[in-house]
Amino acid sequence: MSPAPAAAPAPGADSPKRGRRGRPGYDRETLINRATEVFVARGYDGTSMDTVARELGITKSAIYHHVKSKEELLRLAIARGTDALDSAVEAESHRTDLTALEQLRHAVHASVLILIEYHHSVTLLLRVRGNSEVERAALEQRRRIDEKIRALVAAAIAEGGVRADFPPGLITRLLFGMVNSITEWYRTGYPVSPETIADAVTAMAFSGLEA
Amino acid sequence: MSPAPAAAPAPGADSPKRGRRGRPGYDRETLINRATEVFVARGYDGTSMDTVARELGITKSAIYHHVKSKEELLRLAIARGTDALDSAVEAESHRTDLTALEQLRHAVHASVLILIEYHHSVTLLLRVRGNSEVERAALEQRRRIDEKIRALVAAAIAEGGVRADFPPGLITRLLFGMVNSITEWYRTGYPVSPETIADAVTAMAFSGLEA
DNA sequence: GTCTATATCCTGATAGAC
């Protein structure tokens, strides 16, 4: 019920090397992380660069010194989570020491942990509608990840480890619908540990909620 | 595995009484339904009234003849799904002939069917961020529905029908996270019937995906 | 690296003709 995590390392998710001088002094990394949070809180399209600036305590011009456009800021904000998710799923799906069912279980568990660690970034990714080139590129990368998951589920079904009474595509969507829904309510400080959440998701997904 | 649906009736979800004259001739109902689809496709904040008008083949002014603001259009777009969901959950949670576990199973099954029938409207509801009065009111109504569900899950746990090895709030969020995730991929014409989808969700949620 | 302007375009909304 608690497989090996295999989550990605934390490259500095919160407040890296701020200080030194008295006030703002943002480095690019911190600016991206904070902007990501603001985009998540109000929605990307619902957030003006003025709002981002105000929330960060600086002006728009200061932001445009670090990034060349609002779209680039979105691209950078999304990239972290996408990359972490992709490499985790990629890693799990190549472990030849496990059955497909166990690979899938590990992939679910690892995805939950990454989704929590990078929850702002992943949340933005999951909300993208394809309204710009950046958004369409993000959707395309997400589609590639989904493809790997679908292959895992198909293999687990072929193996006899996963129910075959419903279409594989439907099973996959529901499984990762549950996993991804974490972004809807998870907030920093949520009073249940990431490991417990990952265990709960894995248990619910594979065994159901009946006692 | 296939409980009594109890879904709401269809008051005319697609194209009511269009025609008569050659071109547009929208009635208010049709306009709202079509606008809802456009909002879902691009996101509410990412959709200008000019875009809505273009998609509908009329001008902004024609829209403002039917509704007084973009916000009111959102309110009307969201209302249908919210009302249907609320009354379905309300109805199931008052059936004294069923155990709490069975009430929950029926509520899940009914929610899936409503979520599919009103999927554009419900999708908008689930994406609301609280950036305006209309959005905050929608969030509040949604919170009331969630409260009823949480009570059902708590009762089912107390009854011994649902697993108690994880926090009830977490179980509830994951369960309806899976249910609600249908809005992420369901499209009119999806090649699996609503009933089969509802059965699959119920089976996955209560028994898990292991064979 | 951050500020105060400012340019340019887009957005929600209205007036008034047909």
Next chain:
DNA sequence: GTCTATCAGGATATAGAC
């Protein structure tokens, strides 16, 4: 009930001083 024309405010982005 729909159109053309228009307005006032807000959006992204840039120029140039400190």
